[in-house]
Amino acid sequence: MKLEEVLTRYNFPADVARILQRSGVTDLYPPQVDAIEKGVLDGQSLLLSVPTAAGKTLIAELCMLKAILHHQGRCLYIAPLKALASEKYEDFKEKYSPLGIKVGVATGDFDSPNKFLNRYQILVATAEKVDSLLRSRAQWLLHSLEVVVVDEIHFINDGSRGPTLEVLIARIKQLNPKAQIVALSATITNARELSGWLNTALVLSAWQPVPLKECVFYNDRILFDEGLSRLIREEPEDDLSKLTLDTLRGKGQVLIFVNSRRSAQAASRQICQTVSLALKPEERKELAAIAKGLEGNPADSTKICRKLAEVAACGVAFHHAGLKAPQRKLIEESFKKNLIKVICSTPTLAAGVNLPARRVIMRDYKRYESGIGSAYIPTSEYKQCAGRAGRPQYDDYGEAVLMAKSLTDSQALFERYIHAEPEPISSKLGDEAALRSHILSSLASGYVHDVRSMFDFISHTFLAYQKKTGNLLEVLGGIFDFLHQENFIEKSGFRYQ
Secondary structure: OEHHHHHHHOOOOHHHHHHHHHOOOOEOOHHHHHHHHOOHHHOOOEEEEOOOOOOHHHHHHHHHHHHHHHHOOEEEEEEOOHHHHHHHHHHHHHHHHHHOOOEEEEOOOOOOOHHHHHHOOEEEEEHHHHHHHHHOOOHHHHHOEEEEEEOOHHHHHOOOOHHHHHHHHHHHHHHOOOOEEEEEEOOOOOHHHHHHHHOOEEEEOOOOOOOEEEEEEEOOEEEOHHHOEEEOOOOOOOHHHHHHHHHHHOOOOEEEEOOOHHHHHHHHHHHHHHHHOOOOHHHHHHHHHHHHHHHOOOOOOOHHHHHHHHHHOOOEEEEOOOOOHHHHHHHHHHHHOOOOOEEEEOHHHHOOOOOOEOEEEEOOOEEEEOOOEEEEOOHHHHHHHHOOEOOOOOOOOEEEEEEOOOHHHHHHHHHHHHOOOOOOOOOOOOOHHHHHHHHHHHHHOOOOOOHHHHHHHHOOOHHHHHOOOOOHHHHHHHHHHHHHHOOOOOEEOOEEO
């Protein structure tokens, strides 16, 4: 199906077609066609669970544009991480400002001023920031909302961020049930259950614009399913440099995922000399200028800035939350221009930031967990990282490579990650510390005044939908008693404040 045909059917202005075509969009992918046929542009709420790069964001953008241009509505785009929120803000602002659409951002440290937030037709924000706005009774935010986009909705499964996102969605469902919810994710095993809670239509697809090959590297060979393998004949001593150079000589780029910030920096130093061998003279000149930009003013430059500049001059970068936002942006832009050839990153980069590469290398699939020690990362996290492999318009296929440390390990990795389904998403709101915090905030904000009204609110959550807590009313009563005993709240009859 042609994009222009859809835009004409729904009476979009001609400028919208020009803007999207400039972004390279002319034909719709099968999951996008499915979403439109299920009524997403007629106001139908939708959960879109399709692989990375299969066009989820475009559907969300079309819903927001229709709400703004046809109904003067307001739209909220919720992103799980600051880096992703900043990327979406820049993208939407650049594309849609010419249409007169005002785009704002609220992430906690890169904000449009709070007093002006109600002027924006698209507000991009983290869940924590929206939660904070609702606690301060920002009624304008909820009551005028026409479209709510929840990007990477599988973060509900995250122990630290999940409860806030879940409570936020439940609050929106309760206070503005007419708002259209468009939820996006690449990895949901129990998508039907999540769609049932959200009360949405569902698009569930395994279609990918670039086929993905998942494999394991061990003893100089890339091992595929069914006993097939390919020998890697490269000069470097270490395996990481061998795999990297093999990709670069095939005109590809590489994302390397490791388990910590320190590991990302160490891995970038380990491979920088190897990557340098594959650079052209003109690329070296441009990379020298990029390195200077990453280092910044010598007076303000830190040790990390200098290390980053050093590897960037060789065509490598490390990427993690410890970098400044302008540094991350420069790295991402340089990678998209194929100047930075390799990025070594923590898995946070896999959460939505649009940086596809020919090959994704999962060097680390274990990390330290408090109280457990070294533990395997979840299958869903591996699938998110693997989904970054394959650049549409550039590659015939993408390749996700797990690096095994032994023959036994190589066999286990196929079972644990390649042949496995991602873990089902489950509510993390049942943790008493999380529940306590959100009950207290609901009381402090004046949304609830007693156990019964709190129970009514909790009935809108995924926790209640999954029936994870047996006697929920009893649990809530116990938390109210605890908060009262510890002098967080006061009681008058059956009401609390």
